[in-house]
Amino acid sequence: MAFPSLAALLRPSQIFAVRGGVHPEPGKHLTAEAEVLDMPVPPLVRVPLQQHSGAMAEPLVRRDDIVLKGQLIGQARGAMSANIHAPTSGRVIAVGHFTAPHPSNLPIPTITIRSDGEDRWGPRLPRLRPEDANPDEIAAQIERAGIVGLGGAAFPAAVKLNQRRKYALDLLLLNGAECEPYLTCDDRLMREHAEGLVDGAGIMARALGVSRIVIAVEANKPEAIAALRRYKHALGIALSVAVVPTQYPMGSAKHLVLAVTGKETPARARTAELGVLVYNVGTAHAVHLAVRYGEPLISRILTVSGRAIARPANVRVLIGTPVADVIAFCGGLTAEPDRVLLGGPMMGLPIQNLRVPVVKGTCGILALSAAETRASAQMPCIRCGSCVQACPCGLTPFEMNARIHAGDLDGAVKVGLMDCIACGACAYACPSSIPLVQAFDHAKGKLAETQSRKHQQEETRRLAIARQAREAAMAEAKRQAMARRKAEMAARKATEPGAAVAELPPAQAAP
Amino acid sequence: MTLHITGAGPHTHTLFTVSRTMQAVIAALTPATGFALYQFGWPAIFLFLVTLLSAWLFEVASLWVARRPIAPFARDGSALLTGWLVAMTLPPYAPWWVGVLGSGIAIVIGKHLFGGLGQNLFNPAMVARAMLVIALPVQMTTWVVPPGLLNGPDLWQGLAITFAGAQEYDAISSASTLSQIQSQLGAGASMAEIAPTLPDLRARLIGLMPGSLGETSTLLILLGGLGLMAMRIISPVIPLSVLGALAVLSGISAALAPGRFAPPMLHLTSGSVMLCAFFIATDYVTSPVTAAGKMVYGIGIGALIFVIRSFGAFPEGVAFAVLLMNACTPLIETYVRPRIFGRTRSGKPLPAPGSPPRGKP
Numbered sequence: 001m002a003f004p005s006l007a008a009l010l011r012p013s014q015i016f017a018v019r020g021g022v023h024p025e026p027g028k029h030l031t032a033e034a035e036v037l038d039m040p041v042p043p044l045v046r047v048p049l050q051q052h053s054g055a056m057a058e059p060l061v062r063r064d065d066i067v068l069k070g071q072l073i074g075q076a077r078g079a080m081s082a083n084i085h086a087p088t089s090g091r092v093i094a095v096g097h098f099t100a101p102h103p104s105n106l107p108i109p110t111i112t113i114r115s116d117g118e119d120r121w122g123p124r125l126p127r128l129r130p131e132d133a134n135p136d137e138i139a140a141q142i143e144r145a146g147i148v149g150l151g152g153a154a155f156p157a158a159v160k161l162n163q164r165r166k167y168a169l170d171l172l173l174l175n176g177a178e179c180e181p182y183l184t185c186d187d188r189l190m191r192e193h194a195e196g197l198v199d200g201a202g203i204m205a206r207a208l209g210v211s212r213i214v215i216a217v218e219a220n221k222p223e224a225i226a227a228l229r230r231y232k233h234a235l236g237i238a239l240s241v242a243v244v245p246t247q248y249p250m251g252s253a254k255h256l257v258l259a260v261t262g263k264e265t266p267a268r269a270r271t272a273e274l275g276v277l278v279y280n281v282g283t284a285h286a287v288h289l290a291v292r293y294g295e296p297l298i299s300r301i302l303t304v305s306g307r308a309i310a311r312p313a314n315v316r317v318l319i320g321t322p323v324a325d326v327i328a329f330c331g332g333l334t335a336e337p338d339r340v341l342l343g344g345p346m347m348g349l350p351i352q353n354l355r356v357p358v359v360k361g362t363c364g365i366l367a368l369s370a371a372e373t374r375a376s377a378q379m380p381c382i383r384c385g386s387c388v389q390a391c392p393c394g395l396t397p398f399e400m401n402a403r404i405h406a407g408d409l410d411g412a413v414k415v416g417l418m419d420c421i422a423c424g425a426c427a428y429a430c431p432s433s434i435p436l437v438q439a440f441d442h443a444k445g446k447l448a449e450t451q452s453r454k455h456q457q458e459e460t461r462r463l464a465i466a467r468q469a470r471e472a473a474m475a476e477a478k479r480q481a482m483a484r485r486k487a488e489m490a491a492r493k494a495t496e497p498g499a500a501v502a503e504l505p506p507a508q509a510a511p
Numbered sequence: 512m513t514l515h516i517t518g519a520g521p522h523t524h525t526l527f528t529v530s531r532t533m534q535a536v537i538a539a540l541t542p543a544t545g546f547a548l549y550q551f552g553w554p555a556i557f558l559f560l561v562t563l564l565s566a567w568l569f570e571v572a573s574l575w576v577a578r579r580p581i582a583p584f585a586r587d588g589s590a591l592l593t594g595w596l597v598a599m600t601l602p603p604y605a606p607w608w609v610g611v612l613g614s615g616i617a618i619v620i621g622k623h624l625f626g627g628l629g630q631n632l633f634n635p636a637m638v639a640r641a642m643l644v645i646a647l648p649v650q651m652t653t654w655v656v657p658p659g660l661l662n663g664p665d666l667w668q669g670l671a672i673t674f675a676g677a678q679e680y681d682a683i684s685s686a687s688t689l690s691q692i693q694s695q696l697g698a699g700a701s702m703a704e705i706a707p708t709l710p711d712l713r714a715r716l717i718g719l720m721p722g723s724l725g726e727t728s729t730l731l732i733l734l735g736g737l738g739l740m741a742m743r744i745i746s747p748v749i750p751l752s753v754l755g756a757l758a759v760l761s762g763i764s765a766a767l768a769p770g771r772f773a774p775p776m777l778h779l780t781s782g783s784v785m786l787c788a789f790f791i792a793t794d795y796v797t798s799p800v801t802a803a804g805k806m807v808y809g810i811g812i813g814a815l816i817f818v819i820r821s822f823g824a825f826p827e828g829v830a831f832a833v834l835l836m837n838a839c840t841p842l843i844e845t846y847v848r849p850r851i852f853g854r855t856r857s858g859k860p861l862p863a864p865g866s867p868p869r870g871k872p
Contacts, residue, residue: 019852024523103518181523254852266861267853273863345523366522374524377583380629382529385800393852396800399844416851424521431527432629437519 018255020392021247022425024346026220027182027372030305030312036188038316039329041088041115045320046098047073049109051359052148053155054080059111065092068122070296073111076143082156082360083146085296087318089122090115101323101342101356103349110357113320124294130203135164138207138291145290146360147297150282151175151251152343154361157283164208167272172205173260174215176224176281177244177251180344183364185301186281188314190217190224193285198231198239200288205237208277213239215281216260220246248346249423253278255392267419282363297360304330308337308367317358323365324354337367338375345372346424379432387426387436393419397426397436404443409450412443420444529628532795533588535744539735540595540790546731547603547724550657553669555603555724561673562601562610566594569615573623589628593617596636599725599786600830601643603657605650607673613639633837634797640830654687654721685721688781689826692773701770715780725786729779736789745793748805749812753788754779756813764821772821784816787829797837804840804847811836 050056057074061067067086074084090113097107128141143158163169174197178186190197201213213235217225228241244250244259254265256278263274271278282300289295298319305312310331317326323342327333341348342362358365387397395416403411420440427436548556570590574581584590597613620642621635622628644651658664664672686694688709695705710720718728725732739745757778764772778784783791792798792812799808812832819828850856 019849022525024521024525263864264861265853266863267851268860269853269863275864339522341520341522346521348520348522350518350522368522373522374526376524376528379529379583379587380627382532382589382629382795383798383800384532384795386525386527388800388849391849394849394854395851396848398800415848419851419853422519424519428521428523429525429527431525431529431532433524433528435519437521441519 018245018247018250018259018392019394020390020425021249022390022428023246024181024248024428026246027305027345028184028187028220030182030307031303031314032184032187034188034313036185036192036301036314036316037329039318039321039326041117041119041318042321042325043115044093044322045087045090045113045115045318046322046357047084047087047111047113047320048098048100048357048359049074049084049111050100051084051154051319051361052082053153054078054082054159056109057081057084059095059109061086061092061095061111063092063095066090067092067113068120070124070298071122072296076146076156080156080159082148082154082158083144083296084111085146085298086113086122087298087320088113088115089118089120099353099356101349101351101359101362103351105352125290125296127294128291130206130291133206133291135161135207135209138203141291142207142287145286145296147283147286147290148360149280150286150300150360150363151280152347152361152363154359157279157287160277160279161204161207163270163272163277167270168275169208169210169272169277170212170275171261171277172201172208172210172213173257173271173276173278174201174213174281174284175251175253175256175278176215176217176221176228177256178221179218179246179248179251180346180348180364181248182305182366183303183344184305185303185314185363187221187224189282189285189301190215190221191227194224194227194231195234196288196292197281197285198228198234199292200284200286201239202235202237203287203291204279204284205235210277211237213237214242214260215239216242216244216256218246218250219243248425248428249392249421252392252421252423254421300358300360300362302326302358302362303364303366305364306337306367307369307372308333308335310334319360320357322355322357323351326358326365327354327367333367335369338370338373339366339368341366341368346428347422376433378434381432381434384431386429386431390425390429392423392425393421395420395426397440398434400443401434401436401439404439409443409447413447417443417447529589530587532744533592535742536739536790537588537592537595539738539744540599541735543718543728543731543735543786544595544599544724546718547599547657547727549660550718550727551603551655551724552658552660552663553666554664554672557669557673558601558603558605558607558610559598559724561607562598562614563591563594565611566590566597566614566618569618570623573619573627577623577627579627584628587628590618593622593635596725596786596791597639600636600640600723600783602651602653602655603724604653604655604672606676609643609647609650613643616642629796631796632840633834634791634794637791637830637833637837641834644825644830652687652690654685654723656685656721657719657727687722687726687826688715688720688777689820692777693820693826696771702765702773703770709777712776712780715777722781723783725790726781726783729785732785732789736785739789739793745789746802746805748802749793749798749809750788752806752809753792753813753816754784756810757784757817758813760814760817761821764817778817778820782820782827783829787812787816787833791829791833792836797833797840799840799843799847801844801847801849804843807843807847808836808840811839 055078058077061073068089071086073086076083093114094112098110100108139161147157148154242260257271257276258264265271286297301316313330339350381398400412424437567590594614597617617635617639621638622631625631714720716730758775761775761778765774815832816828
């Protein structure tokens, strides 16, 4: 156990930044000093049509089509979706299903392209001079380029930009915290492409109409901070680099906003309500490429690391490159890894099939040895409170876990289950190795299911009631019509004989 | 290649595990225990070993009866630690069966009847201590002045004292500091008259006075406790609030009625207050988990120790104070909760910055 130095402990920013959090072994030294390598075009790329949160893209190509690099092959569908482009030139050999880069191993619609090795660009997107463009044009370009959040959640960037219409924004916060251990791809990007990144930030700020940009970087990346500070005055608007303490999960958007602005986002609200929009630094760079050069999002930088990787590195790979190819490019595996992950060790997803592709949200490929995962047998909870201390959200994970295991999901919600951000700090700190995040995910899934079933039932009942009411109304209308007709008939009958009576006497009298 | 099927993260883990925590606590107890064993000599060593061994055997037996996996729990060190703490509360020359009975109560009644590791409401060692004090008033209050390993009973005499109930060794039996204070105050003496007859501060700090194994070296216990804090195994909140509450209350009452109440320094350095503050009240399982809850709990223990010592029937109140506050832990946890991110203390979302502050017009 490495103890932090006394000086580090006493720095005010360390003590008062964000409640809770943990300090896992960083593991960043493996790749932090390695320049980003360009991986050659792989023989085969598999491009899933669902790489973002939201609706799946619609395929635009068919088997045996020839595609060029940058060609649109998947069209965004609906309000929340993202375009997909061909990462390289070649022939489409399949438009079908392939295993998703996800622990579920479920097949998802995927376009497989056999590259022709020439990497020939098709026509690029029309370039835009952001200085002359209006916010809508910039947003449209970002949407065309299929840019999603590159921090991991892959939220369509253009959809997020739309929040400018709903909220009064004043700050664009770029997330360069990179609090996940091992990952250094954002660090390298900030060091090597600070100028483009800052330009992208300026473009986004213009689209959002904000007056300030802050780039937040954890204190463990001094080179990146220095590199970014060189471009402090490159834009017409105020840009600053905020150094935040090295603490997991500093990169959680709401916690980062708290650390940088001192403002706490209310529960169930968005940071936009505080006037702040948070993007990953990689997203800003992708915006720069899309707007200035018309390049859609077809590649990304990712960290390949872990002690089971022969040559840990940061690599720029094409979207769709099989994980196995990337690992082979880094010298392959030196030992049987305990786990292969997409993403960081705290929130990354374990995969079993190494042929799954890299997608837009993949920020790392980690092959961790058993010494790094430190998996140990689960023991009972001893109520040590480590999880409570570690939770950045002020929750009591051991209590939530106990209630979930007792089947009391409502009780778990009552003590804050829905405020959990699934960062895993609690499970990291747990001395009994209790899989807390798994329990919370399970409970959240279960609740979502009950909710949707309840919603469905309510909807059914509502429709049934509406139908009953409609039928009753129809019946009533019919009854009333009948009654009216009856009344009319009766009235006519009454008047007719009446008339007859009235007429009769004179008639009788007449003759 | 084959990979484990694992779900959600995290995929790395802290080095702290249950057994490492137990090992650290045992390591922190070692200096004080070693010194006490040296002070009291062979009978204490035998009693200590018997208590530890029987605690472990009771643990294994309980696991076997409950049909739970034996290996992981028998190796986690928690039973050993419980036995260790029980031994620390026993008079060093007590016969072997008191140690066995103590571990049996602690492990079987205190721990496994509640469901085993992590499930017990009360601190097992304190359950044992309280039951023994009530059931065996003679054996549990027979103290000796520490003779030192070399000057005390030899190996055979030690065996005879622990296992055969031998009395022939004329140990200078004597009252503990606290019982001395209580009996003399009861007899009408004032603190000023009692004070010169008590062991002096140096003797109390180093441990040159009669008492149980865990009572005799305040300084070494304190050292071990500080070590646990440095290793971040325990938080400083409970020790500080236990000692603070006891010092403040005894300070106030000693200032108001110096003849009737013992001064704070005497309270802090006698009996098992130090052991309680650092090793017993800080037991994870039976104390609240939040810092604020720990403070309430610690202050409660400190205050109860003062009340029992000053007004109760027993000279020492640590065990009862801890047990009473153990019973309050669920209550404390219900009311003292951390504030959830983005919510007020009452659990409502924070007001949005644009909206007017909510409140009564």
